Amino acid sequence: xxxxxxxxxxxxxxxxxxxxxxxxxxxxxxxxxxxxxxxxxxxxxxxxxxxxxxxxxxxxxxxxxxxxxxxxxxxxxxxxxxxxxxxxxxxxxxxxxxxxxxxxxxxxxxxxxxxxxxxxxxxxxxxxxxxxxxxxxxxxxxxxxxxxxxxxxxxxxxxxxxxxxxxxxxxxxxxxxxxxxxxxxxxxxxxxxxxxxxxxxxxxxxxxxxxxxxxxxxxxxxxxxxxxxxxxxxxxxxxxxxxxxxxxxxxxxxxxxxxxxxxx
Amino acid sequence: xxxxxxxxxxxxxxxxxxxxxxxxxxxxxxxxxxxxxxxxxxxxxxxxxxxxxxxxxxxxxxxxxxxxxxxxxxxxxxxxxxxxxxxxxxxxxxxxxxxxxxxxxxxxxxxxxxxxxxxxxxxxxxxxxxxxxxxxxxxxxxxxxxxxxxxxxxxxxxxxxxxxxxxxxxxxxxxxxxxxxxxxxxxxxxxxxxxxxxxxxxxxxxxxxxxxxxxxxxxxxxxxxxxxxxxxxxxxxxxxxxxxxxxxxxxxxxxxxxx
Numbered sequence: 001x002x003x004x005x006x007x008x009x010x011x012x013x014x015x016x017x018x019x020x021x022x023x024x025x026x027x028x029x030x031x032x033x034x035x036x037x038x039x040x041x042x043x044x045x046x047x048x049x050x051x052x053x054x055x056x057x058x059x060x061x062x063x064x065x066x067x068x069x070x071x072x073x074x075x076x077x078x079x080x081x082x083x084x085x086x087x088x089x090x091x092x093x094x095x096x097x098x099x100x101x102x103x104x105x106x107x108x109x110x111x112x113x114x115x116x117x118x119x120x121x122x123x124x125x126x127x128x129x130x131x132x133x134x135x136x137x138x139x140x141x142x143x144x145x146x147x148x149x150x151x152x153x154x155x156x157x158x159x160x161x162x163x164x165x166x167x168x169x170x171x172x173x174x175x176x177x178x179x180x181x182x183x184x185x186x187x188x189x190x191x192x193x194x195x196x197x198x199x200x201x202x203x204x205x206x207x208x209x210x211x212x213x214x215x216x217x218x219x220x221x222x223x224x225x226x227x228x229x230x231x232x233x234x235x236x237x238x239x240x241x242x243x244x245x246x247x248x249x250x251x252x253x254x255x256x257x258x259x260x261x262x263x264x
Numbered sequence: 265x266x267x268x269x270x271x272x273x274x275x276x277x278x279x280x281x282x283x284x285x286x287x288x289x290x291x292x293x294x295x296x297x298x299x300x301x302x303x304x305x306x307x308x309x310x311x312x313x314x315x316x317x318x319x320x321x322x323x324x325x326x327x328x329x330x331x332x333x334x335x336x337x338x339x340x341x342x343x344x345x346x347x348x349x350x351x352x353x354x355x356x357x358x359x360x361x362x363x364x365x366x367x368x369x370x371x372x373x374x375x376x377x378x379x380x381x382x383x384x385x386x387x388x389x390x391x392x393x394x395x396x397x398x399x400x401x402x403x404x405x406x407x408x409x410x411x412x413x414x415x416x417x418x419x420x421x422x423x424x425x426x427x428x429x430x431x432x433x434x435x436x437x438x439x440x441x442x443x444x445x446x447x448x449x450x451x452x453x454x455x456x457x458x459x460x461x462x463x464x465x466x467x468x469x470x471x472x473x474x475x476x477x478x479x480x481x482x483x484x485x486x487x488x489x490x491x492x493x494x495x496x497x498x499x500x501x502x503x504x505x506x507x508x509x510x511x512x513x514x515x516x517x518x519x520x521x522x523x
Contacts, residue, residue, distance in 0.1 A: 155353070157349055157351060157353045158353055158355070160321055160347075160349075161347070161349075161353055162370070163321060163340075164319055164321070164340065164345070164346075164347045165343065165366075165367050165370045165371065166340050166341045166343060166370075167370045171369075171370050175355075175366065175369065175370070176355070179355065179357045182357070255357065257356050257357045257358075257398050257400075258356070258357075259356075259400070
């Protein structure tokens with residue numbers, strides 16, 4: 001009951017916005033290629049869901065969503081995994097991390113999505129690896145930068161405590177630096193979860209297999225079937241939010257002690 | 265044997281630059297094994313610096329320093345001392361028990377032994393019912409007791425305490441003082457205690473080192489005539505008041521010597 005009350009304002013806002021949207025489209029007679037009604041989008045979604053669930057039918061929308069989801073996940077795992085790994089290696093030697101950090105920070109400000117056509121040339125336009133590569137590069141830099149920060153910005157007193165125990169560097173890494181870096185890593189992963197889906201969809205705008213969300217959206221939009229395009233956008237949003245929540249769930253499981261999750 | 269011996273210790277920060285500071289000058293000090301000794305003085309008198317030299321967290325500029333007859337670096341490697349800082353410095357991601365077990369993990373004790381010792385130490389500081397709690401769920405005084413348990417859990421022969429109760433309120437502080445004396449008498453550990461509270465130094469220690477700043481040096485070593493065990497009544501004892509007055513005069517005289 002208290003949970004419901006907690007979410008009630010959010011639900012009320014969502015319902016109000018959808019109702020207003022529906023009424024505005026009807027009242028001003030807005031053409032469906034400018035802005036379809038939410039009811040039309042939900043109807044298309046229900047139709048596609050029916051196709052997907054039927055044993056002898058195909059839903060291109062759901063196949064596209066699955067393909068884009070795997071591109072995003074694959075790139076996320078490769079990019080974030082190597083980001084953490086490279087951070088662990090560079091932070092072991094202060095000289096290396098100090099020498100590489102300016103480049104990492106500079107690279108983080110580059111619009112990496114501009115490399116999408118290059119990746120299409122390298123890996124092949126229909127090969128999911130070309131999209132994963134873009135996603136991996138996009139999420140690599142924020143993950144690496146944040147991890148290096150978490151590993152190096154350690155309270156001086158906590159380091160002195162370890163020194164007083166004559167702890168080996170590996171012990172300091174395992175028992176102090178890595179736990180200290182976890183909140184930094186997770187804040188990077190949360191950003192990366194959103195970035196990876198954006199990266200995958202936008203990379204697909206530059207070309208890809210038929211059954212991917214980016215290609216689906218561009219094709220349906222150019223065919224003026226905007227209810228379909230909007231349904232695909234909704235699918236991308238659902239996947240993005242689910243991905244973000246999954247990271248948040250993992251974060252709560254791994255760091256129940258963290259200040260943001262404390263309940264008295 | 266003396267737990268700590270210092271002869272002609274100098275410590276200069278930023279030597280040869282405009283920011284050169286003589287933190288310690290001509291420090292001679294012997295601390296007997298099992299003794300409770302306090303270093304008292306105003307900020308900048310070098311008392312914390314002296315403690316950090318003993319702990320091998322800083323190197324001295326010159327002079328000879330021995331901890332249990334060894335160079336401080338060797339004493340640190342042999343885990344001869346436990347340290348308590350002004351801030352409890354607990355690890356947020358570890359439960360109370362796991363925080364106390366931290367030094368044992370680093371030192372390679374077996375798991376069952378670690379849990380047993382941590383429980384025994386936490387019982388001693390009267391936190392036996394809080395082993396599964398996390399640091400943020402404890403008050404400041406309780407956190408500091410955890411950090412004392414953590415410093416003592418591997419049974420070091422020397423306990424170095426750098427203003428451990430400085431951040432606590434007066435009531436908690438007096439209770440912690442009593443508790444510390446009880447622990448000291450139960451374990452026989454040598455205690456070197458840094459404080460800027462004259463009353464705290466007078467209440468706790470057998471001997472009090474009065475230090476003064478610019479440059480940091482030892483002004484006087486004062487023997488404490490008060491008998492043990494000490495309790496709440498000790499603070500109303502005329503001898504206690506006389507000692508506090510004597511220490512205050514020493515610190516004031518030293519200040520008036522300043523140019």
